[in-house]
Amino acid sequence: MVLIYIDQADQQIKKSTQEALSYGAAIAKQLGTTAEALLLGNVSDNLTALGNYGVTKVHHINNVQLNTFDAKVNATVVAHAVKKLNATVVVFAHNINGKALAPAVAVKLEAGIVTGASSLPDTTNGFVVTKTVFSGKAFAAIQIETPIKVISLNQNSFGIHAQETTAIVEILDIPVPAPSIKITSVDKIVGEIPLTEATLVVSGGRGLKGPENWGILLDLAKSLGASTACSRPVSDADWRPHHEHVGQTGIQIAPNLYIAIGISGAIQHLAGVNRSKTIVVINKDPEAPFFKAADYGVVGDAFEIVPALTAAILKSKASA
Amino acid sequence: MKILVCISKTPDTTAKIAFVEGNTKFDENGVQWIINPYDEWYSLVKAIELKEKDPTTIIHLVTVGGADTEPIIRKALALGGDEAIRVNSISNDSFSVAASIAQVAKEGAYDLIFTGKETIDYNSSCIGSMVSAMLDLPFVSLATHLELNGTTATLKREIEGGEETCEAILPIVVSCQKGMAEQRIPNMRGIMAARTKPLKVIEPTSIAATTTIKTFELPLAKTGVKLIDADKMDELVKLLKEEAKVI
Ligand SMILES: Cc1cc2nc3c(=O)[nH]c(=O)nc-3n(C[C@H](O)[C@H](O)[C@H](O)COP(=O)(O)OP(=O)(O)OC[C@H]3O[C@@H](n4cnc5c(N)ncnc54)[C@H](O)[C@@H]3O)c2cc1C
Numbered sequence: 001m002v003l004i005y006i007d008q009a010d011q012q013i014k015k016s017t018q019e020a021l022s023y024g025a026a027i028a029k030q031l032g033t034t035a036e037a038l039l040l041g042n043v044s045d046n047l048t049a050l051g052n053y054g055v056t057k058v059h060h061i062n063n064v065q066l067n068t069f070d071a072k073v074n075a076t077v078v079a080h081a082v083k084k085l086n087a088t089v090v091v092f093a094h095n096i097n098g099k100a101l102a103p104a105v106a107v108k109l110e111a112g113i114v115t116g117a118s119s120l121p122d123t124t125n126g127f128v129v130t131k132t133v134f135s136g137k138a139f140a141a142i143q144i145e146t147p148i149k150v151i152s153l154n155q156n157s158f159g160i161h162a163q164e165t166t167a168i169v170e171i172l173d174i175p176v177p178a179p180s181i182k183i184t185s186v187d188k189i190v191g192e193i194p195l196t197e198a199t200l201v202v203s204g205g206r207g208l209k210g211p212e213n214w215g216i217l218l219d220l221a222k223s224l225g226a227s228t229a230c231s232r233p234v235s236d237a238d239w240r241p242h243h244e245h246v247g248q249t250g251i252q253i254a255p256n257l258y259i260a261i262g263i264s265g266a267i268q269h270l271a272g273v274n275r276s277k278t279i280v281v282i283n284k285d286p287e288a289p290f291f292k293a294a295d296y297g298v299v300g301d302a303f304e305i306v307p308a309l310t311a312a313i314l315k316s317k318a319s320a
Numbered sequence: 321m322k323i324l325v326c327i328s329k330t331p332d333t334t335a336k337i338a339f340v341e342g343n344t345k346f347d348e349n350g351v352q353w354i355i356n357p358y359d360e361w362y363s364l365v366k367a368i369e370l371k372e373k374d375p376t377t378i379i380h381l382v383t384v385g386g387a388d389t390e391p392i393i394r395k396a397l398a399l400g401g402d403e404a405i406r407v408n409s410i411s412n413d414s415f416s417v418a419a420s421i422a423q424v425a426k427e428g429a430y431d432l433i434f435t436g437k438e439t440i441d442y443n444s445s446c447i448g449s450m451v452s453a454m455l456d457l458p459f460v461s462l463a464t465h466l467e468l469n470g471t472t473a474t475l476k477r478e479i480e481g482g483e484e485t486c487e488a489i490l491p492i493v494v495s496c497q498k499g500m501a502e503q504r505i506p507n508m509r510g511i512m513a514a515r516t517k518p519l520k521v522i523e524p525t526s527i528a529a530t531t532t533i534k535t536f537e538l539p540l541a542k543t544g545v546k547l548i549d550a551d552k553m554d555e556l557v558k559l560l561k562e563e564a565k566v567i
Contacts, residue, residue, distance in 0.1 A: 009480060071459040072452065096479055099438075100495075101460035103414065103446035104453035112415065112530030114442045128534055137337040139537045140442075146530050181457035181488040183489050186479070189439040194481035200567065224567060242499065243482075248333055248440060249357060249498060257566040267334050271440075274539075280556070281545070291545050296559060300550035312553035316561065 002028040003087035004055065005078060006039040007097050011067060013045045015197050016093035018053055022161040023153045024091040024254060025054025026120055031089070037167070038081055040074060041066035051167035053160070059172040060083065071100040072180040079108035080174050082148070094152035095196060102152045112144035115152045135248050135271035155196060156254040157275070166266065195244065198227035201255045203233040203246065203273075207262020207283065207302055211239035216306040223313040229253070231263050247272035262302045265290025282306065321377040321468075322355035323367045325401065326421055326451075328356040329392040329443045331383060339536040346441075346536070353388075355396050356438025360496060365501035366466060367370035367434060368400035378402050380428060384420045385408045388554045390519065392515040397514035404519045412442060416423040418450035420524045425455055431471070431490040436460055436496040464499030 007014045021037060026036035036057040037050055047058045061077060062221035078101065082090055090105060092098035093140040094116050098182035118139060122128040126143050129151055133140045195201065202221040206215065221228050228244060235245035246253055248268040254275035255286040261282045264270060270293055273279070282305050291297045298305050331337075331351045338347040355364075364381070371377040381396050381404040383389050393404045407420040425433055433455075438445035445461075452459035464483065465476035471490045476483050478497070506514075548556045560567045 014480065071449065071461060072457070075449075075453055096462060099445045100449055100459060103336065103418075103444075103449035104459065106415070106446075106530075107418070107453035110530075112413075113446065114531065115446055130537075131443075133536070134331075134337045135443060137331075137441055137539070138339070139539065141534045141537070143532045143534050144530065145528075145532060181460065181486045183484055183486045184474075185485045186482065187484075188343050188479075188482035192481060196480060202349070243478075245498070249361075257560065257564070269335070278560070278566045280560070293542060294545040295564065296556060297545040297547050298550055298553075298556065299547065305550050305553070308551070308553040309556065312557045315554070316557045 001087045001091040003037045004037045004091045008043050011043050012137040016095045016155050018160045020093040021053035021159045047169045048166040051165040052162045058167050058169045061172050063176050075104035078105050090150045094154050098152045106150040109148045111148035111150045112146040113150040114142050116154045117151050118157045136274040193227050199256045200224050200226035202226045202259045203229035204261045205263030220310045223310045322430045323379045325364050325367050325381050325431045327359050327381050327383045328439045329389045330356040338566050343535045356439045361503040362496035363434035382424045383399040384417045394514050397517045398510040406521050409524040413531050414446035415530040416527045419527045420450050422454035432484040433493045435495045452493035458488045461495045463494050
């Protein structure tokens with residue numbers, strides 16, 4: 001059986017879970033077995049509807065302590081559940097909690113793990129999982145040698161596959177150890193889609209000259225319903241908040257669309273965005289390295305192009 | 321206070337990524353090696369900052385690797401740290417690397433164990449989580465801030481779209497990222513001092529690898545950028561809608 005971990009925050013299932021469920025269901029199909037899901041804590045979502053992503057059962061560990069994330073506690077509980085349910089493949093989203101949890105679960109199960117998987121495993125001869133390495137500049141095919149396999153899936157690399165079905169929900173009784181940390185506060189930027197979950201991203205670099213010029217970029221983002229990001233010097237200079245910094249030393253993202261405005265495309269910047277499906281580059285320098293990594297490019301002054309692009313998007317939306 | 325800082329050797333961020341021996345090995349030809357940036361800028365410097373506040377603090381560095389990692393360890397010692405331990409094992413299986421670190425950690429009875437957020441070569445972000453499970457310690461991942469008050473640590477960690485503050489009683493394992501500390505460069509005195517700091521080499525307890533790398537592959541090159549005239553933004557929107565199908 002393939003068991004998929006449901007990640008939640010604020011009693012809501014995260015979007016990356018839908019992709020992990022779809023991925024786990026596809027692995028189960030390939031192995032001729034079932035896909036089931038594991039939920040720790042309570043959520044407001046309708047659990048039977050998770051069947052839509054291909055799982056037949058949702059095992060629910062209904063304990064309020066598990067509403068908040070504690071890596072040590074969650075790892076103990078998940079590993080216990082895997083053993084009790086006899087799962088042979090365990091799937092996580094390679095998101096913030098998945099990164100903290102999956103390797104610890106693998107240790108507790110004495111299982112081999114591949115984190116950051118980019119496609120379905122090859123099970124024709126053993127169990128080989130391909131993952132991104134060298135910050136997206138290469139792939140490695142890795143054989144897992146142990147009876148139990150743990151995989152975490154790179155976000156936005158498999159897609160969400162849904163069809164109408166329902167899952168059965170079963171309460172699972174697993175003892176929950178005492179908390180190992182105490183969460184004292186949570187600060188969330190309200191009303192924004194977290195960058196790692198955004199499908200559309202508009203990003204600005206030093207070419208925009210100063211924080212006072214960000215209005216045109218924000219207008220473009222708004223016209224698309226996109227999240228905003230920036231290059232490292234921009235966040236270092238406090239033109240934009242640190243959580244917008246993408247790249248090798250910032251956040252790594254893989255949206256469907258990444259629009260880079262006034263960003264040169266340094267190798268360390270590309271390392272954070274090169275898994276984006278479509279890249280649009282707007283830069284006045286035709287020699288900017290970013291054009292080599294782009295699908296679409298516009299050579300010219302961002303201060304003219306960006307407002308024109310926003311107007312074109314609004315026009316196209318109005319006529320749709 | 322005793323701190324263990326995990327140090328990994330990685331290719332420089334601008335290194336050319338290529339593979340040899342039928343795409344089974346990373347091509348090390350001409351590659352410059354650096355301390356994994358997250359290990360250097362955030363975990364090591366954070367440990368140094370803590371020692372500056374409390375000079376009785378002892379910092380040990382640990383690396384798992386062959387003798388070729390020693391120049392990197394000396395570079396790290398030039399920034400700070402009292403001594404280093406190299407576990408003489410060449411492995412790219414996270415499980416075995418973590419087991420070697422856990423072995424060192426158990427013997428040293430550390431209050432804090434720091435790793436970087438991930439290494440920039442294998443990007444697995446496994447070691448901190450694994451070590452915490454092997455030692456049965458709390459784990460705070462992707463930390464951006466840490467303050468000590470006796471044996472209680474107050475930490476901030478990244479969550480989707482924000483930050484969470486938590487408290488934990490030492491000993492704990494922490495993975496560090498941007499925000500944790502301010503990047504530094506070693507000075508001459510540090511470089512001189514590093515030469516004579518102890519660097520102990522120990523042998524790993526044998527542990528079977530749980531994974532094996534079969535092959536590497538480079539991504540398909542982009543087919544080439546399609547340039548759109550600056551005054552034809554309607555055309556760009558049309559391409560994004562109809563060709564790329566992303567909006
Ligand atoms: C170890 C290491 C890690 C790093 N990590 C990161 C990272 O995580 N993320 C990151 O972003 N960087 C990172 N960097 C820095 C990186 O090397 C680059 O310095 C940085 O990405 C450059 O930012 P930029 O493109 O905004 O600025 P610049 O390189 O200054 O580029 C500005 C661009 O704007 C264009 N421009 C100027 N005016 C206009 C205009 N009016 N209209 C249109 N275009 C215009 C210019 O042609 C130029 O291409 C790292 C560096 C190192 C050494």
